[in-house]
Amino acid sequence: MSELTLAGALTDALATALDKDQRVLVIGEDVGQTGGVFRITDGLIGRFGDQRVIDTPVAESGIVGAAFGMAVAGLRPVAEIQFMGFSYPAYDQILSHVARIRNRSQHRFSAPMVIRMPCGGGFGAAEHHSESTEAIYAHIPGLKVVIPATPYDAKGLLLAAIDSPDPVIFLEPIRLYRLVREEVPEGYYTVEIGKARIETEGSDVSIITWGAMTHEVREAVEVLAADGISAEMVDLRTLRPLDEDAIIDSVQKTGRAVVVQEAPKTAGFGAEIAALIGERALYSLHAPVERVAGWDTTIPLKKAEHRYMPTTEAIVAAARRTLDA
C-alpha cells in the first residue's frame, strides 16, 4: 500500500497495465518525454520505451482513429486526450466507429480501447479546458463511460477499463487529481465497471453524483449530518452501463433524491437519473426529485467561474427542500 493522489493512482495503473500486458500501449499528445500535460504518464516512456508510450502529432481524430485500428488489430491502446474540450474533433471516430464496430461486424471485430480525458472546471483555466460533457458520451450505445472520484477507484477502474473487451471513455476530474491522498494497493486489482459506490449510508435522502462533485456532496452530507439529517451519498463511478439498481435501492430506502452534476442542467446526465427514478421508484418518493447542476450557460472563465460551479450550500438546500416537501 502507498499513499497516492488520484493522479498518482492513474500513473500507477498505467504502469501496472503496461507491465502486465504487452498489448497495452499509451498514445497521445505529449504523453512521452513530458509525461502528459497533467503528468499522468510521467516516467512511463523511460520504463517502457517509445514504442509503447507514443507521442503523436496534434490530431485528436487521428489519435483515436489510429488507436481504434490498433485495437482492431489486437493491441490494447490507452489514448489520452489532453482535455475533454479537445475531444470533439475525435467525436466522429468515437461515435461512428469506436462505439459501433462490434455491432457493425457482429462481434467479428471489436475495439477494446480506453480514451482518457481530464474533465471538469473549478480551477480557472482557459476556455475549453473545463468541460463536463459526459452526457454526449453516455448517450452512445457501445461505449462505457467511467468517472472515478477516489484514488482507489481511479486505479481499479482504469485497470478494469484497459481489460474491458469494449471501448471505455475514462473521465478524470481535474479538480480531484491532487486534492487528497489515499491508501492504494500496489500491483493489480480492478474495480468493477457498472457498479456504483455508496460512500455514506443514510436513511433520509439519497444524494446521487459522480466525478468532481463528490467533493461538494461529501461536504454537504457532513453539514446535513450535523443537523441530524441522514443523507446517503451515491457515487455512480460508471455512467454507462448505469447501475440502475443501486440508485433505485437507495431511493426506495430514503424516499428522497437529489441529483448533483457539474454539467449544465438541461439534457444533462442528471436528467437521466431523475427520469429513471420516475420510472422505477416514483411511488417511493416523498418529494420531487431535486437537481443541482451548472447553469445552462457556457461555463464562465476564471473571474466568474465560481458563480457557475454547484456549491455545497446549494446541495444542502436542495436536500432540505426534499425533507420540507
Place this chain on the structure above:
Amino acid sequence: MKDIVAVWWFGGDSRRVAWPNMRNILDLEGRLVGEAPIDIETTRRLYRALIETRAYDKKGTTLQRQGRLATYAPLLGQEAAQVGSAAALDPHDWMVATYRDAGAMWMQGYPWEVLLLSRSGDERGGRPPVHVDVLPPSITVGAHMIHAVGISWAEKLQGTDRIAITYFGDGATSEGDFHEAMNFAGVFKTPTVFLCQNNGYAISMPRERQTASDTIAQKADAYGMVGEQVDGNDLFAVYEATKEAVDRARAGEGATLIEAVTYRVGPHTTNDDPGRYRDPEEERLALDRDPIERVRRYLEHEGAWDADWEEAVQAKASTTIERAVELAESLLPPSPEDIFGAVYEEMSPDLRRQFEQVTS
C-alpha cells in the same frame, strides 16, 4: 498512342486534362506499352475476377430496382482499379474499404453473399469469415483511412509482415481525416497503402471542386511518402503500382499514396440521377475506356481468349452471383438477440431490461 492514353476524359466541367506521368501499361486497344507485370494464366484468372465483379455489380443494381437491396452504390467502370490492386495483396493483409469497393473486398476473401447482406440492410453483412481481415465497408466518407494506419501500425509494432490497404475516393481526400491519416502514416512510417480511386465525382461534384491540386497523387509529397498516379482502368498499371507499394510497406519503407484515375460510369447510388449534373455523353465516352474490354483484347492478341471461353467465364460468373443471392436471401432477418447482443461483448443489465421488453 501513348499521348492518346494519357489524355483522360475528365468529367464535370467537360475539360480534358493531360497527366503525362500517369502510369500506363495496357493501351485502349489492349496492346502493351510497357512490360506485363503478370503472366497470361494470372491475367486470365484476373479477367475472370473482373467479369465476376461486373456480374455482381449489375446484379446489385437490378436487385435494388426490385426492392431486394437497400441503396446500392455501383462500381461499374472501376473493376480494374479494385481487382488489380487487391490482386497485389497477400491473403493475410488487412483491407479497410468503402461501400463502393465490393470488387476489392471480394478479392481479399469477403464473400459475395456477405457483401449482398450488407447492402440489403442486415448487420450480418459486416461479418466476414474469421480468416478474412477485411473490415465492414465504411459508410462515412474519409474516417476509415486512419483505421488502416492504426491497424498496420499495430502489425509493425508486433513485428509481423502484414500490411493494410485502404480504399477511398477523390471526395474523401477533402476530409480532414484524410490529412490526419496521411500525416500519421508519414510520421510513423506505417506499412499502409492508400488507394484512391479518383472516379471523377463525389456524388455530383467533380474532382476540381474537391482540390485545386493538379493531381491527388502529388499530395503524398506533403506527407513524406511516395505518391503515384496510375491509369485506374489499366489492370496491369494498377497491379504493378500496388505491388510496388505493398512491397515497400512490407520492407519497412512506409506508406504510399496511389491515385488510380478511373470513372464512375453509374450514379453515385441507386438514389442518384447523374443527369442533373453531367452530360450523358461523358458516360458514353467512358465505355471506350472500359477496363475489362482492354484486358479481353490483350488476351485475344496473346491467343489466350476465344468466344467459347468467354461464354464459360460469363456463365460461371452468373451462376456464382445467383448462388450468392440465394444464400443471402435465405437468411431470416436479424433477431433482437443479434441487435441487442452486439452492442457490447456481454449485454449490460440496463440493456438486458430493454431486450426483455422487446422479446417478452
